[in-house]
Amino acid sequence: MTxxxxxxxxxxxxxxIKSTLIDITKCIGCRACQVACKQWNDKDGEPTEIxxxxxxxxxxxxxxxxxxxITSHEIVDETAPGGLHYAFTMQRxxxxxxxxxxxxxxxxxxxxxxxxxxxYDSDPCIGCRYCILACPWGVPTTDWDTLKPKIxxxxxxxxxxGQPAPASRNxxxxxxxxxxxxxxxxxxxxxxxxxxxxxxxxxxxxxxxxEAHRRMAARPGKYVDHIYGEHEAGGTSVMYLxxxxxxxxxxxxxxxKPYTGFTRFALHAxxxxxxxxxxxxxxAYMFFKRRALVxxxxxxxxxxxxxxxxxxxxxxxxxxxxxxxxxxxxxxxxAFGAASFVTRFVLGLGGSTGLSDTYPWGLWILFDLVWIxxxxxxxxxxxxxxxFQRKDLYALGRSAVLMGLLSYTFVTVTLIADLxxxxxxxxxxxxxxxxxxxFEVSWCVGLYVTILxxxxxxxVFERFHMAKAKESxxxxxxxxxxxxxxxFVYMLSRNFLFAGLALVIFxxxxxxxxxxxxxxxxxxxxxxxxxxxxxxxxxxxxxxYLLMNEQLAPQWWSPVLPVSFFLSSxxxxxxxxxxxxxxxAKGWQRRRNMEQLAAMGQITFWALLVYIAFRVGDMxxxxxxxxxxxxxxxxxxxxEIVLGGVVPLVLLHKKSLRLxxxxxxxxxxxxxxxxxxxxIDVVLFAMDLRGTMPGFAPKSYTPSVVEWGISIGxxxxxxxxxxYGAKRLPVxxxxxxxxxx
Numbered sequence: 001m002t003x004x005x006x007x008x009x010x011x012x013x014x015x016x017i018k019s020t021l022i023d024i025t026k027c028i029g030c031r032a033c034q035v036a037c038k039q040w041n042d043k044d045g046e047p048t049e050i051x052x053x054x055x056x057x058x059x060x061x062x063x064x065x066x067x068x069x070i071t072s073h074e075i076v077d078e079t080a081p082g083g084l085h086y087a088f089t090m091q092r093x094x095x096x097x098x099x100x101x102x103x104x105x106x107x108x109x110x111x112x113x114x115x116x117x118x119x120y121d122s123d124p125c126i127g128c129r130y131c132i133l134a135c136p137w138g139v140p141t142t143d144w145d146t147l148k149p150k151i152x153x154x155x156x157x158x159x160x161x162g163q164p165a166p167a168s169r170n171x172x173x174x175x176x177x178x179x180x181x182x183x184x185x186x187x188x189x190x191x192x193x194x195x196x197x198x199x200x201x202x203x204x205x206x207x208x209x210x211e212a213h214r215r216m217a218a219r220p221g222k223y224v225d226h227i228y229g230e231h232e233a234g235g236t237s238v239m240y241l242x243x244x245x246x247x248x249x250x251x252x253x254x255x256x257k258p259y260t261g262f263t264r265f266a267l268h269a270x271x272x273x274x275x276x277x278x279x280x281x282x283x284a285y286m287f288f289k290r291r292a293l294v295x296x297x298x299x300x301x302x303x304x305x306x307x308x309x310x311x312x313x314x315x316x317x318x319x320x321x322x323x324x325x326x327x328x329x330x331x332x333x334x335a336f337g338a339a340s341f342v343t344r345f346v347l348g349l350g351g352s353t354g355l356s357d358t359y360p361w362g363l364w365i366l367f368d369l370v371w372i373x374x375x376x377x378x379x380x381x382x383x384x385x386x387x388f389q390r391k392d393l394y395a396l397g398r399s400a401v402l403m404g405l406l407s408y409t410f411v412t413v414t415l416i417a418d419l420x421x422x423x424x425x426x427x428x429x430x431x432x433x434x435x436x437x438x439f440e441v442s443w444c445v446g447l448y449v450t451i452l453x454x455x456x457x458x459x460v461f462e463r464f465h466m467a468k469a470k471e472s473x474x475x476x477x478x479x480x481x482x483x484x485x486x487x488f489v490y491m492l493s494r495n496f497l498f499a500g501l502a503l504v505i506f507x508x509x510x511x512x513x514x515x516x517x518x519x520x521x522x523x524x525x526x527x528x529x530x531x532x533x534x535x536x537x538x539x540x541x542x543x544x545y546l547l548m549n550e551q552l553a554p555q556w557w558s559p560v561l562p563v564s565f566f567l568s569s570x571x572x573x574x575x576x577x578x579x580x581x582x583x584x585a586k587g588w589q590r591r592r593n594m595e596q597l598a599a600m601g602q603i604t605f606w607a608l609l610v611y612i613a614f615r616v617g618d619m620x621x622x623x624x625x626x627x628x629x630x631x632x633x634x635x636x637x638x639x640e641i642v643l644g645g646v647v648p649l650v651l652l653h654k655k656s657l658r659l660x661x662x663x664x665x666x667x668x669x670x671x672x673x674x675x676x677x678x679x680i681d682v683v684l685f686a687m688d689l690r691g692t693m694p695g696f697a698p699k700s701y702t703p704s705v706v707e708w709g710i711s712i713g714x715x716x717x718x719x720x721x722x723x724y725g726a727k728r729l730p731v732x733x734x735x736x737x738x739x740x741x
Contacts, residue, residue, distance in 0.1 A: 017097070017116040017237055018156060019205035020192060021212055022090050024242040024249070025222065026199035029070055029088035036194035037068035037092075040160065061692040063357070064143035064152040068092045068191055071694050075244050087242070089249050090191070090200070091694045093118060093139045093154035094229055095237035100259035100547050101153075104134035106439035107427040109151065116205070116237040117156035124427040125150060127349075127420020129360035130438050134547040136233060136254050138693045141357045142420065144350025149420040156237065157189035205237060212241055234258030250694040252550065260435065262546040266562050267435040270536055271493040274485060275502050277535055281387050281528045282509040288389040313395045315462070315730035320588055322727055330720040337713010340706045344417050352706040358691035359701035364418040366683040367711045368411050369541055370676050372445075373565075375411075376573025378404025378452060379534035384603065386527035392599060395733040398459055399584070400577050402725055403718075405452040408445060410714040417710055432494050437543035443491050444537035447484050451529045454480065458523075463729045471515075478510030478525035485529060488536075539566040545682060553686040555628045555637050556678075558618050567611040572675035574604040575648075578668040582661065584732065591735050598658035601668060605652035608671050612645040636681055644674015 038045070046059045046066060057072040069091040077085035095118045102110045102118060109125035112118050127149055131140045142149040168174055174182070188202040201211060209230060216223045228246050229239035232254040240246065247253060344352045355362050381400040384390040416422045433439045454477055461470040485506045490499035509528065515521045542565030549557050558564065578600050585592040619625050629638050651657055651667030658664050684701075691698030726732050 015114045017205035019116065019203060019208040019237045019239065020156070020189065021201045021203075021208040022238065022240045023199050023201070023215070024087055024089055024240060026197050027070070027088040027090065028197045028199075029072060029086075030196060031070045032194040032196060033090060033191035033200065034066070034068050034070050036190040037154070038066070040157065040190035041067060043067065060697040061357075061694065062091060062139065062141055063692065064141050064150075067152060067154045069694070071250065071696070073249055075248060085244070087244060087249060089240075089242075089694070092191075092238065093156070094137060094232075095154075095156050096233050096258070097235040097237065098233070098258035098260045100134040100136060100233070101131035101140055103260045103263060103435055104130040104438065104547055106130070106433055106436045106442060107424070107431040108433050109427075110140075113158060117158035118153070119155045119158050120151050120153060122150045124424060124431055125421055126424045126427060127422070128418075128438055129420065130436075130544070132357060132360040133551070134259070136252060136259065136550045138357075138690060138695055141692055142360070144348075144356065146350075147345075147348040149349055157191075160187075160190060205239075208239060212239060215241060231256040234261075250696060252690070252695065254550065259547050262549060262559065263435055263437060263543055266543045266546065267437060267440060267492075267540070270440055270540070271489045271495070271498045271502070274489050274492075274532055274536060275498075275505050277532045278485065278502075278509065278528055279505055281383070281531055282512070282524075285387045285389075285513070285524050285528070288387065292389045292391075312391070313733035315398060315459075315732065316734045317463075317730055318588060318727045318732055320727050322724060327720060327723065330716040333716035334713050334720065336709050337711075337716065340709025340713060341413075341417060343706050344710065347706075349420055352704060354702045354704045354707065356699045356701065358689050358699040361683065362701055363703040363707045363711060364414050366680060367714075368414055368418075369679045369683060371407050371411050371414075372538070372541065373569045373675055373679060374572045374576045374672055375404045375407035376534060376538060376569035377575075377577040378407075378455075378573070379448075379530040380570050380573045380603075380607075381577060382455065382527040383531040386522055386524050387531065390599075392596060395593065395596060396577055396581065396600065398456075398731045399580065399722075399726070401452060401455045402459075402722060402731055403576075403580060405449070405456050406718045406721055408449045408452060410718055411445065412449065413714060414710065432491075437540050437546070440492060440540045441537050441544070443488055444533050444540065447488055448530065448533040448537065450484065451481070451526055451533060455523065455526050455530065459729050459731060474515040474521045474523075477523060478514060479507075481525040481529040482506040482510045485532065488533070534569075535566060538569040539563060541565050548687075551687050551689055552682065553633050553688065554622070554624050555619065555633060556682050556686045558622065560614075560618055564611070564615055564618070567607070567614055568675045568678060571604055571608040571611050572672045574600055574607055575668040575672040575675075578604065578664060579672065582665050582668075584726075590732075592661060594659050594661065594664075597664060598655055601652050601658040601664050602655070604668060604671055605649060605658075608645060608652070608674075609649055612641065612649070616641065633686055636677070636685055640674050640677050640681065644670055644677055648674070 037043070043065045046063065048058050049060065057070070059066055059069065062069050071089045071091055073087045073089065075085040075087055076083065095112075095116055097116075099110070099112055099118045102108075102112050105111075106128060107124040107126055109121050109123075110118065110131055111121070127142070129142060129151075131151060132138075132142065140151050140153045142151055192200040192202045201208065203211075209227065212227045212230075216225070216227075223241050223243060224245055226246065227239050227241060228251055229236035234257065240251075242249065340352075346352075349355060353362065377400045381393065381397050385393055385397050416425075419425065428439065428442050431439075454473070457473055458470060460466070461473065482503055486499045486503035489502040490496070493499070506525075506528075510525050513522070513524045539562035542562035545552055545557065545561055546559070578597055581597055581600075582592065584590060616625075619628055628634060648667040648671040651663050651670070658667075689698055
């Protein structure tokens, strides 16, 4: 069994594709196929539930226990007895030629065999449930009532159809004719063998397409002029004929473009983009460094005099009591979060959350997307200070890095809680998916956490007077960046040439920017790595939703969604830096450096302006502007664009306004809030989730106490540890006794 790869479309023409043709006009609704499927796959029955909207149909949808389902439909037909025509439809996986679920899977647990079936291997599965959302038909499901939930779906009986004929039976060697008869009896899926009405026909896809066209030509007017599955999503292995429009039977209208086409360019561009961004940042650093030397009067030749860091303040711990009443409240919330975390694993995902096959992602994914976006201030500040030589912002760097390190660390904790099979996470290091955004984000975020830790290490060295350790850090941090980026490029491309080229590029930069005697050291390689990796994962978080164009409203879905996510993260991250600094000044009675904060507010202004212009321009290019602001979703979009975009732009556009603490605070708050609302809309409010096939019974979603507990507990832990770090480590710049707030 071979995983689906980029070459699979070519193989479609070379290897016969196992296919099933389903003629809905012949189905009598006996459910023999449904029973046969349960028997072959050893699935339990489900309790009968009478729902008036579903008529005689039971169960309501596909599930972990039901991989094949017969749905009942009453079609208004004045020529039929009683004015109704009854149609029965077999619902199951359509086995796409280029499956979205396979493209989504970060560990190749879902894979497409060369001859068509899309199968599942539970061993590498991490339980991320991305496949459930990626499938436009809502086929994959998970078993929420177990502590180790796995994915379940029809496999086109690949285990049954792939078995060879036995050499003998009852001690008697089979003849060639007997072997062929055995294969003819067993080679078809269980549902096909069980059908008494000849509604299912199994064979090669070309043969089934020819048979479908033959039936349509032989009985003009009997069938609608559409073979469902011939072109949908690039074509499927399971195809349907019907006498009534497929929309009336609950089949969604799916475009002809394969879903892998939505993500292929974005994800295949990551390895070369890493090298290009790294090289550009290295060049930008040399340009801005040289310009800074010229401005400093050194003639641009890199003299020691030009390296005097005029804007580098002295850092020191804050002389404040650690355990305040507010700190005790945070500890209580952290304890609540810890209890919720334990409860999640004791009760399992199904027993502790409000998640379902309709909403396989909920509060925790929203929490991660929001937190990663607003934590972008860490990479933005590192890039501004070191790459673009904005040394006037140097005093903000340590607090930004600490906030980023805590945020990304706790995002990882949230992911552990959210994964159905977190103990399988090591599979991310062993598997090589062709184009999974989840795989890219996992590796990128993991490596970025190590970069943040390295960026923060000098604070620890300074606090504990570890001079030798700091020297080693200066000498080896660039080497680590070179190998980490090369590893990332290799994991994404599985191409030694690409990995070697990345190693050469980042290795050359590390050598150029290495620590030298008599010259102050700048961790430029860590800054370059931070910006490069963050650019990749911030944009790839948007790539996660490229596979959901059928579910996500068009005001939010776009083929350039990765760019939108990246641009918005810069605005949100820099805005949060302003908010944190203002809160620190207010809470700890410290002097506000309004010139510095106004400068960061200006950066927020330009980042937000570019993001809003890009967002509106993209909708205009796609012809979405006319209807974008109508209806309930239009109201949400208006709040995003106006309250989270236009208003903060007005508040931040003039320096005189930015120098006012109230205006700066409100502008930064609205800018960050607009991006937060954008992520909420993408994850929840702008999603039209039909639920599991056939999409007649979607479930609602309300986050459970456990979900809220873990989320709030981690936020409390971030605030507490940030405060503790600022009071015990030299994170914040010193202020004099006459600089009280």
